[in-house]
Amino acid sequence: MNYGLNVNTLSTLFIRSSQQEENGIKQLEDKIQILLDLISNHTLPFSFKESNEILLKWKKDGYPAIHHSNAFNQLYHPAYRLIHKKYVPFLELFQYIDNHHPSMISIDGRCASGKTTLADLLKQIYDCNVFKMDDFFLQPDQRTKERLESPGENVDHERFEQEILIPLSKHEDVKLCKYNCSTMSIEPAILIPYKPFNIIEGSYSMHSNLQKYYDFSVFLTVNKEEQLSRLKKRNPKMFNNFIQRWIPLEETYFNTFSIQEKCNIQIDTSKA
Numbered sequence: 001m002n003y004g005l006n007v008n009t010l011s012t013l014f015i016r017s018s019q020q021e022e023n024g025i026k027q028l029e030d031k032i033q034i035l036l037d038l039i040s041n042h043t044l045p046f047s048f049k050e051s052n053e054i055l056l057k058w059k060k061d062g063y064p065a066i067h068h069s070n071a072f073n074q075l076y077h078p079a080y081r082l083i084h085k086k087y088v089p090f091l092e093l094f095q096y097i098d099n100h101h102p103s104m105i106s107i108d109g110r111c112a113s114g115k116t117t118l119a120d121l122l123k124q125i126y127d128c129n130v131f132k133m134d135d136f137f138l139q140p141d142q143r144t145k146e147r148l149e150s151p152g153e154n155v156d157h158e159r160f161e162q163e164i165l166i167p168l169s170k171h172e173d174v175k176l177c178k179y180n181c182s183t184m185s186i187e188p189a190i191l192i193p194y195k196p197f198n199i200i201e202g203s204y205s206m207h208s209n210l211q212k213y214y215d216f217s218v219f220l221t222v223n224k225e226e227q228l229s230r231l232k233k234r235n236p237k238m239f240n241n242f243i244q245r246w247i248p249l250e251e252t253y254f255n256t257f258s259i260q261e262k263c264n265i266q267i268d269t270s271k272a
Contacts, residue, residue: 005091006098010081012125013094017084028063086272090118092265093218097126097197102215104168104198108206108259109220111246112230114269118220119201129195133202135178136160139186151256154249155204165213168198203250206259219263223270 005013032055038044039051058064068076096102107115119130136156138147147153156179167174175189200210206217222230231242253259260266 004095004099009094009098009125013083013087014081016124017082017087025063029059087121089267089269089272090121093267094125096216096264097122100215101197103196104165104200104214106205106210106214106217106263107199107201107220108203108217108263110222110227110254111203111242111250112227112234113220113222114272115201115203115220118218119199122199126197127195128197128199129174129192130199130201131160131164131174131176131192133160133200133205135176137179137181139179140184152204152207152253155207157204157207157209161210161213164200165210168194169213171196204253206257206263208257211262217263217265219260219266221260221266221268221270223268226270 035044036048036052036055039046039048058066097105107119109115116132119132122128123130133155136159138154138156142156159177163177164174171194173194174192176192177189178187179185180187200214206214206219211217227247228243232239235242
């Protein structure tokens, strides 16, 4: 089953899945130790001495790839390939993109649910631009009490529409002016050449004023325990700020405008 994915998408997922992950050797050696323990306590019917010698030689040789036997290759002819389980939740999204060729999709959802990670993955698979809502925080003069108390208004969606979405809808290049939180000012424009496929990533990308521009929308969610764990690892110094400010603001926006229900698909990344 290929879920209707095209060859380029499948090959990219195969390649990324085969690449060595961080701590790959350590993980392998931990599993080898488990194997030896199972042989040592006679759970597995192998010679501990012979197995240990074979594994030590494999380690000395640098853990070269072990190929399947001829019998295995014959039974599984012509071939098979695997993709990492972390890509499985997104197969429906890949299928939609491959079969419908959208011009613009939105990735909204809870903080630490993997929006940026998914956008980066899509950029590696497809020839697309990625525009981030995080580059459009409110300027100081916009941060009025009335606005900050209104659901979904703590982002400059007006400027995002004018500078990003309207030019894209006209198939024009984009002059991206990011908001710099350190200097609290807008940076000089960066010219982004138009591409037929564009990703809009970040919380508030499904603001009611922006939804009309998208061909498809994705809502990423994550359970509370995993969300807090990811936030703590990502930025310990900002953890309390997320708990006390950003998460409540997001949840108010999601609930007030039924954002999750309005998105075309919802993906839970808790186990991804």
